[in-house]
Amino acid sequence: MGHPDVRGTKAAADAAAGLRQLNERSREIFRRIVETYLETGEPVGSRNLSRALPMTLSPASVRNVMSDLEGLGLIYAPHTSAGRLPTQTGLRLFVDGLLEIGDVSEAERSEIEARMVTRGRHRGVEDYLAEAGEMLSGLSRCAGVVLAEKQSKTLRHVEFVNLGQGQALAVLVGEDGDVENRIVTLPQGLSPSSLSEATNYMNARIAGMTLEEARRCVETEIEERRAQLDALTAQVVTDGLATWSGEAHDRQSLIVCGHAHLLEDIKAMEDLERVRLLFEDLDAKKGLIQLLGLAERAEGVRIFIGSENKLFSLSGSALIVSPFQDTEQKIVGVLGVIGPTRLNYARIIPMVDYTARLLGRLVP
Numbered sequence: 001m002g003h004p005d006v007r008g009t010k011a012a013a014d015a016a017a018g019l020r021q022l023n024e025r026s027r028e029i030f031r032r033i034v035e036t037y038l039e040t041g042e043p044v045g046s047r048n049l050s051r052a053l054p055m056t057l058s059p060a061s062v063r064n065v066m067s068d069l070e071g072l073g074l075i076y077a078p079h080t081s082a083g084r085l086p087t088q089t090g091l092r093l094f095v096d097g098l099l100e101i102g103d104v105s106e107a108e109r110s111e112i113e114a115r116m117v118t119r120g121r122h123r124g125v126e127d128y129l130a131e132a133g134e135m136l137s138g139l140s141r142c143a144g145v146v147l148a149e150k151q152s153k154t155l156r157h158v159e160f161v162n163l164g165q166g167q168a169l170a171v172l173v174g175e176d177g178d179v180e181n182r183i184v185t186l187p188q189g190l191s192p193s194s195l196s197e198a199t200n201y202m203n204a205r206i207a208g209m210t211l212e213e214a215r216r217c218v219e220t221e222i223e224e225r226r227a228q229l230d231a232l233t234a235q236v237v238t239d240g241l242a243t244w245s246g247e248a249h250d251r252q253s254l255i256v257c258g259h260a261h262l263l264e265d266i267k268a269m270e271d272l273e274r275v276r277l278l279f280e281d282l283d284a285k286k287g288l289i290q291l292l293g294l295a296e297r298a299e300g301v302r303i304f305i306g307s308e309n310k311l312f313s314l315s316g317s318a319l320i321v322s323p324f325q326d327t328e329q330k331i332v333g334v335l336g337v338i339g340p341t342r343l344n345y346a347r348i349i350p351m352v353d354y355t356a357r358l359l360g361r362l363v364p
Contacts (some may be wrong), residue, residue: 017106021072027098029066030307049118088341091159099346104354111139128363132355134257134258137258141261142261143259144257145292147254147289147333155208159199163189166186167185198233222238226256254292262275262339282338291304296324300354301352303349306318317339321334321337
């Protein structure tokens with residue numbers, strides 16, 4: 001597998017100008033600060049840096065370079081230490097410009113394929129998606145996320161049942177025997193026979209269609225006035241189809257696995273508060289679905305670091321995601337991981353990319 005195509009943000013392009021200002025010595029010091037943070041989560045000081053560098057530099061010289069890097073907004077000094085940590089901008093710059101992305105190890109590749117191919121065999125698409133999320137969560141020690149369009153249900157039968165007080169129960173039965181119920185509000189003045197008329201009208205037309213196909217067919221026919229329905233009955237039909245179809249986020253399946261991994265590396269109360277807010281966002285789902293939708297419209301692996309995106313409270317967290325395609329090369333979803341900004345990006349980026357490509361070969 002080649003290296004994944006990683007797409008960043010405008011912030012990365014802006015910060016790249018700062019990277020071009022750095023000489024080899026400054027780049028090496030910056031790299032060491034970021035790599036130490038990713039490995040340990042701890043700030044690194046000038047004395048330890050001077051000992052670790054491949055070139056000979058005094059602690060005083062290192063401090064001068066660190067001061068320059070701080071002036072560029074790439075590192076900062078936490079109040080508890082004389083050492084330095086990367087800023088969000090610095091971390092983005094490192095990921096986009098200095099990170100050496102590895103490849104999926106043979107052991108990891110075997111585990112991914114074994115879980116996705118062997119365990120997913122003879123199961124539905126939802127099972128493949130759930131397996132992908134759980135597998136990524138386990139390998140990365142982060143939360144795994146998968147977003148995909150719900151599978152189109154082929155319809156067998158529909159029925160409207162009067163509940164009284166201006167409401168009816170719209171019952172949809174799929175070819176697989178699955179049943180969905182929705183409550184619809186009835187228009188005023190509807191005759192008692194209209195629900196039966198609406199039911200008969202629908203069943204004469206929609207058997208064997210998907211919900212979206214049925215909606216297009218019925219709406220077009222009613223609009224062209226070929227249907228022998230009065231206006232109120234036609235409204236029941238279209239309202240019922242609209243209620244079943246739901247909003248865009250209702251037509252998407254969001255799977256989040258491994259919340260507990262986000263609690264493994266908490267060292268302070270502010271970390272606990274950050275994770276609590278992240279859990280609230282994950283439970284609310286809407287912001288995450290919007291953010292994943294942005295990744296779905298792009299090519300390659302996308303990385304969101306910290307508060308770069310206002311749709312989702314990622315402050316202190318990172319999201320690494322990639323869209324995946326079906327066998328017809330149509331993008332049908334997105335998958336990835338959510339974790340702290342202190343992630344092993346070099347390992348997780350190709351892992352997400354490889355899983356997305358594999359899932360694309362398995363999803364019909």
